[in-house]
Amino acid sequence: MKPWKMGFLGAATDELAIWAGETVVEKNIQSIGVPFLGSAKAISMMGLRSEVEIESWDLQYVCSLIINDLFNAQEPKRNIDKPRLLRGPTFEDRPFDHMSDRVAGLIDYIATTGTGYERLALATAIVGCTHRGRLDSWMENRQDSALWGTFQNRLVKQEGYLGLPASFTHYENDFYSSLPDRSYDLLYIDPPKIITNTDVYSTTFRRLNRMIGPDHQHMEFDRWSKYDYTGRMRGVLDNVQSKHMMFVYTSDVRPGISTLKILFEDYGELVEEKRFRHRARIDYGLLYRRTA
Ligand SMILES: C[S@@+](CC[C@H](N)C(=O)[O-])C[C@H]1O[C@@H](n2cnc3c(N)ncnc32)[C@H](O)[C@@H]1O
Helix, strand or coil, X not given: CCCCCCCCCCCCCHHHHHHHHHHHHHCCCCEEEEXXXXXXXXXXXXXXXXXXXXXXXXXXXXHHHHHHHHHCCCCCCCCCCCCCCCCCHHHHHCCCCCCCXXXXXXXXXXXXXXXXXXXXXXXXXXXXXXXXXXXCCECCCCCHHHHHHHHHHHHHHHHHHCCCCCEEEEEECCHHHCCCCCCEEEEEECCCCCCCCECCXXXXXXXXXXXXXXXXXXXXXXXXXXXXXXXXXXXXXXXXXXXXXXXXXXXXXXXXXXXXXXHHHCCEEEEEEEEEEECCEEEEEEEXXXXX
C-alpha cells in the first residue's frame, strides 16, 4: 500500500513515511503520539497494524476529516451527486485572486452540503488547484471544471484508505494546551518548518479551514518563528515521555538540523539516521531511544 497523499506542501516524502511504518514493525511499537499531524502521510504507514494505537493533534480542520471520516470510517459517506453553486463565505470573500464565481460557488456548495468524506476530497482538490500545493495562489489557467473533476477522482482514490487497522484518536486542538498525561512507545515529531520568518500553516493554510469548514473558521492557528523554535521542541520533549522519538526535519530551514540534533541529544541516543532527497532539499528522519 502506498502512503496517503493530499498534495500538501511540506508533506513527508514517501520513503520517509515507509521507513516510519517499517520502524513501527521492527521495534514492535504499539502506541504512538503525534503532536503535529499535518497531512497524516506518515501515520497512514504506521497505522497498518490493529495492535497500534495512535493519538494525534492539529489545528487544521482537514486533519480531523482525515482521521474521523477516512482512517476511522468504514464506508464512503456521500451526499452530492452533481455540481451546484451556492453563495457562501468563499463566494463572498474570494480567498484567492482569479477564483471564478463558478469555482467559489461550487466550493461553498460542497463545503455546506457535503459529508466529511466529501469535504476531505474537496480539500485535496483545492490544494491541487493552488500553485505547488502551497495554498498561496490559485492557478488561473485551471478550467472551471478542473475542481469538480479532481473532486470526483479523489472521492474514488480516498476509498483505499477507509478503515485503516490501527485505532486512531485525534484532537483538533493546540498540542501545547492539551498535553497528554500518558507516555508512548514512539513520539513522532514532524513540526512546522521555518523557511523565511514563519511557518506556512499559520499564513496560507488558514484559508483552507474557512473554505472547507464554514463552521470551523473560528480556529486560531499557532504562529511559529525561528526565535522560539528550540523552546517549542523542549516544550514537547519535557512534557511527554516515550521510549523512542522520531524527529522529521529538512535542510534549508531555520534553525538548522545541527542545532536540533544537539537539542535532541539532551533527551536521547540517536539509533538511526535517514536522509531522503526531495527536489532540491534533503529530508531527515532521526530515530532516538529516549535516555532522559
Ligand atoms: C510539518 S506539518 C506535519 C507534516 C506531516 N507529517 C505531513 O506529512 O504532512 C506540521 C503541522 O503542525 C500543525 N501545528 C502547528 N502548530 C500546532 C500546535 N500548536 N498544535 C497542533 N498542531 C500544530 C500544523 O497545522 C501542521 O499541519
